[in-house]
Amino acid sequence: MSVVPKFVTDTMERMFFRSAAVSAVTHLSGHFRLTEIAGESLKREKWIPGQKVQFHMGGLQTRTYTPISWDPVEGTAEFIMFLHGNGPGSEWAESLKKDTPCSLMGPRSSLDFAEVAEDAIFFGDETSIAASVALHRSRRETQQARFVFEVSSLVESAEAIRRIGLPNAKLVKKIPDSSHLAEVDQTLIDGASGLVTPRWIMTGKAQSIQALRAMLRNRRMDMAQLKTKAYWAEGKTGLD
Ligand SMILES: Cc1cc2nc3c(=O)[nH]c(=O)nc-3n(C[C@H](O)[C@H](O)[C@H](O)COP(=O)(O)OP(=O)(O)OC[C@H]3O[C@@H](n4cnc5c(N)ncnc54)[C@H](O)[C@@H]3O)c2cc1C
Structure with a gap:
């Protein structure tokens, strides 16, 4: 359990993260999921292929994933998530369903x-x-x-x-x-x-x-x- 008080992480989330929700999850094969998220906050954003997104896992934890698409008009982005089965990010990715809310930072520079x-x-x-x-x-x-x-x-x-x-x-x-x-x-x-x-x-x-x-x-x-x-x-x- 996080030692940081919840009101601090809630304030952080509001200040630094965008809000979105899962709009579709496709089971690609065994441990691979194609996950689409959608939200007003994704609109009008400039995305460069290779950039990363950091999803808030709660507390002070984030985990990083790579968009494969970003539609700034519709406000959607897609990710391929690998469920390696040994960490909070993997568990979180496995738990995602349509309408699950999520918070994210980015897109931010990684590879260009x-x-x-x-x-x-x-x-x-x-x-x-x-x-x-x-x-x-x-x-x-x-x-x-x-x-x-x-x-x-x-x-x-x-x-x-x-x-x-x-x-x-x-x-x-x-x-x-x-x-x-x-x-x-x-x-x-x-x-x-x-x-x-x-x-x-x-x-x-x-x-x-x-x-x-x-x-x-x-x-x-x-x-x-x-x-x-x-x-x-x-x-x-x-x-x-
Ligand atoms: C810039 C960037 C982009 C990324 N893009 C993607 C992406 O698009 N899709 C994606 O699925 N992942 C992506 N990753 C990798 C993902 O962020 C890591 O696998 C992350 O560690 C997952 O967090 P976790 O909480 O599941 O595991 P952690 O809590 O970070 O680690 C727990 C344990 O699992 C081990 N571990 C971590 N990843 C793996 C793995 N893949 N296989 C086996 N053991 C592992 C660690 O060594 C550690 O022992 C990206 C990472 C970065 C830095």
């Missing part, structure tokens, strides 16, 4: 896909599927993108990706000792070889990003081409 003019090669995990969809939808026809994800369940992630309509995605099954990262590294290199001087974007689990960076450095890759943003880390809560 509007400035990725080159081809792109993207790495992430289940928590990054939303960002990859935001990137894909922001591409012009001449800009290619390829996506590589490390995932716990190939079947669940493949189904979520199929239903949301993300092309050029490859999945690698996670192994607890992280030995699968050698396959991820090779899949990224193969994907990048078909692109013109691509921008590299790495998201998802902090420890995987760190290990892959080291592998790429060993390959003498130009690190100036790399953007990274950790979405969660083993042993840490509410990373953002």
Whole structure:
């Protein structure tokens, strides 16, 4: 239970957060939900693909998610939420139903896909599927993108990706000792070889990003081409 008095968090919520409500929840596959929220407070807002939103979990806690769309006229935004099953954010996302009220801060800066003019090669995990969809939808026809994800369940992630309509995605099954990262590294290199001087974007689990960076450095890759943003880390809560 939070040690901060409720009147303080209520005042904070009114001052700093927008109010909205869930307008639709679609079960994409096993642990993936496509959640749409709607509200007057979402209207007239400028959203850049790659930005984040922080939802209020109560007390002083927030958890971060990535819009895949934001309609400033209708006042709606959509999110792909992965229910990993081990934290208040995941429990909250699982509990959402039509008309559940929510409070949020943002959109706020995180990654900026509007400035990725080159081809792109993207790495992430289940928590990054939303960002990859935001990137894909922001591409012009001449800009290619390829996506590589490390995932716990190939079947669940493949189904979520199929239903949301993300092309050029490859999945690698996670192994607890992280030995699968050698396959991820090779899949990224193969994907990048078909692109013109691509921008590299790495998201998802902090420890995987760190290990892959080291592998790429060993390959003498130009690190100036790399953007990274950790979405969660083993042993840490509410990373953002
Ligand atoms: C900029 C940004 C954008 C993000 N966008 C999205 C998004 O669009 N969709 C989405 O689903 N998530 C997204 N995330 C990730 C999400 O915010 C984290 O997974 C967050 O930790 C979930 O909060 P929680 O309360 O469930 O777990 P926490 O309380 O933060 O953590 C509890 C425990 O769960 C572990 N944990 C956290 N995440 C995972 C995971 N994915 N798999 C396994 N264990 C985990 C932690 O290491 C910790 O041990 C984003 C994060 C950031 C920083």
